[in-house]
Amino acid sequence: MTDPIYKTDALIAEDIDAYLEAHQHKTMLRFITCGSVDDGKSTLIGRLLYDSKMIFEDQLATLEADSKRVGTQGGNIDFALLVDGLAAEREQGITIDVAYRFFATERRKFIVADTPGHEQYTRNMVTGASTADLAVILIDARKGVLTQTRRHSYLVNLLGIRHVVLAINKMDLVDYDEDIFNKIVADYDSFARGIGISKFTPIPISGLAGDNILGPSDNTLWYQGPSLLPHLEEVELDSASDQRRAFRMPVQWVNRPNLDFRGFSGLVASGTVAPGDQVRVLPSGKTSEVARIVTLDGDRDEAVAGESITLTLKDEIDCSRGQVIVAAQSPLEVADQFETTLVWMDDSSLVPGRAYWLKIGAQTVSATVHQPKYEVDVNTQDHLAAKTLDLNAIGVANVTTDREIPFAPYSENRDLGGFILIDKLTNRTVAAGMIHFALRRASNIHWQALEIGREAHASMKNQKPAVVWLTGLSGSGKSTIANVLEKKLARMNRHTFLLDGDNVRHGLNKDLGFTEADRVENIRRVGEVAKLMTDAGLIVITAFISPFRAERDMVRSMMQPGEFVEVFVDTPLEVAEERDVKGLYAKARAGQLKNFTGIDSPYEAPDNAELRIDTTTMTAEEAADAIIDRLIP
Missing domain, CATH: 3.40.50.300 (P-loop containing nucleotide triphosphate hydrolases)
Known part of the structure; x- marks a missing residue:
């Protein structure tokens, strides 16, 4: 009988297959770290990568050498060097661009975005937050709640991130003082409720020392809440709630490899779909029935939110890239005038009345932004009069598109309610936007059919x-x-x-x-x-x-x-x-x-x-x- 310690090649292969199968079916949590400059975001991510054994030996050797070269305190490893990859970031000791890192535990896979803390790079923070399920907002225990903490918190809530962790970092530098922790939590709670964040999880940590990262720390015996990584493993994913909503799928590609096959490919934004379901194509309103759900692994009996699929329909109806396939009995709104919130991301200010490209999902239309109704002061939430929006400004403005588009309010569906504005001349992304609702006049005003048209006049x-x-x-x-x-x-x-x-x-x-x-x-x-x-x-x-x-x-x-x-x-x-x-x-x-x-x-x-x-x-x-x-x- 084979000793289990000495496995055969077949048993080893069987173990690998079992591991890969289990890894493939782990859930994926996307989260960001944000906050003010030098709150320790990069160090925290480096610590997570290090403690989850996601660093190769050669990377660890390079990290140790780099840490010695920059002269870290006490000869410790500078975990931030794992994330700050740009030369400019290492020279200045700050994060400039968004750095994405992957790691996994036995229970879940993670993609984390390390976003910049400097106000100048707020636009990069918005980019990282746009796809996140959870935000880890860091606060330096020595400094408390700062303006950029408030700005990032406002954006986190604005971008629809439901799960917030308030990581009060560098507790080792304040002697793990419980009173300091409680005061910061109280200050943040007072601000957070005012912007709509009703629930968050505060955790006292030290990214450098590892306190309350993987498990409870002996230095904070007064703290009875969760440690960071176990909490990240247990958070309910947004995709679970998305599956309970009505079916929506923006069409990203019309798949026509030959005359015998015509499918519509895209990512299911919400809900579930199965062969035989009645669907509607928007904005045309044409209806049909799902014939097949095609994937690389073969046909499926059902697809759910977050999966990429190809649908074939029983009827030959017009459907192209940018249109949205929805449940026939639960269609989306279609409109060409909206109230929106804009986060301005360009050095050149908004020019009201100028036409920009508006990209929502896979569809791009021409859009005009009207003069802002107001700009938001992130510190006080006051509504300030504004004729334009400058870099990093957040404001509410009406937007008119050159044709009707299907949409959902951003609060209901980020994929169908979030958009970007692109300058037509430079092709720069100048703003990120969230649709609140369609303006009433968009549905009350209709084209009147006239007997004498332009051809007759000419x-x-x-x-x-x-x-x-x-x-x-x-x-x-x-x-x-x-x-x-x-x-x-x-x-x-x-x-x-x-x-x-x-x-x-x-x-x-x-x-x-x-x-x-x-x-x-x-x-x-x-x-x-x-x-x-x-x-x-x-x-x-x-x-x-x-x-x-x-x-x-x-x-x-x-x-x-x-x-x-x-x-x-x-x-x-x-x-x-x-x-x-x-x-x-x-x-x-x-x-x-x-x-x-x-x-x-x-x-x-x-x-x-x-x-x-x-x-x-x-x-x-x-x-x-x-x-x-x-x-x-």
Whole structure:
């Protein structure tokens, strides 16, 4: 009989298979560590990795050598070096980027995000928190609750993280004083209740010494609560509650490997689904029945929240990337206007009225952010008046999308209620957002079907509608060219209307100034008017500085393909300033006229205008003829 100490290769393989099978079915907890600078977040994660035996021997040797080189106190291991991987982080002793680490215990697998504590990198903290089930908020026992502690706590609650651990760290540096611990807990509890965190688990720890990390510490016999790691192993996952909700699955990919198979792939955001279930595709509202649930391991009888699957439907209905498949009897709301909370993450401030890309799930739409209703003071929760949002600001604002999208309030489903805003020109992510609800006017206002459409209007005028958009510096000659162009078109019996920059500010836009936000709104309104005029079959001529590419592109997107003709009146600044018939440049140079394009406000020249007019070599007559040749071949 084989001695169990000396196992055969078959028994060893059997043990490995059993271990891998058990490991595969462990639950996964995603959590973040956050708090103020130097509260010990990286050290705590390093300690967890070290104590859970997730460090290879060569890594440990490197860690010990690095710790000696940086001269840690008492020759101890600097656990933060396991996480702070950037050279800049090691030089400054702070975390800059989000560091993700994996470790596992006998009971559960973990992915932990070490997020930066410095206010400058709050946007990185938001990134790490967006997928977390639990937050470990660290507080230095010597410092107590700080502004960044409050900011991160507010964001944790805002981002829908239900489980919060208040890890009061560096207890070894305050002699494990129970009174200090209790005072910090009381201070934090008073603040937390005000922002909506009604329950949290306070734990006195020392990341460096290991107190109350794996088990109870002899240094805190007065503490009877859980230790950190056992608590992380026992927390109920959000996915368990997600499975009890109605079925929702955003479509990430239409899987069509051949003519005999058409499936819709995605991650189940909530609920369960099985073959035979009735489902609805949003926003179209078409219904069908689930035929199969396909996975890499074969067909399934059921799929639950958190699983990636491919659904096939019994009916050939239209469904594409970005749409959402839901339980037929429990559909999502569909709307194009929302109240949202925004966390601004870019150095450039929010420009109300400017169009940004809004990405929600797998869908990307064009969206406009209105002037914020208010900004939130994270220390007092006061609502502050705000015209814009700057880096790290948190505010509430209405958002309008260019088409209806299916959604759920963020408080109900993070996947279907959370979004990001992307700058259309730079492709930078500028904000993270959470949808509260659809605005009532979004459901109360509907398109009215009209008997006489734009084609009929254009046919009666015997012309093709168009928008000739003249853009350039003040004094470049836009208005002069526009006047000549309209006269020439009138002689050709064309039906036109001229919108001039100065003229619309006497009526339609008389309430707007010349700040960047007001300039954006000025062009948005003109674009909407120009769109209505093309619906009437007119050729619309506009003469506006319109200094920003984003707004010119926004107007272009309003029009039918081929109807927007951008004409760049390219006049050098010195030439435009020499003309200065209105004396505006002189006032701007003297500081009497603020936000003047070309002097203290930028002009962004078109990248791909349909026409470029060089007024140093062309007359207004020649420019008008060139536009007509482009407009009427």
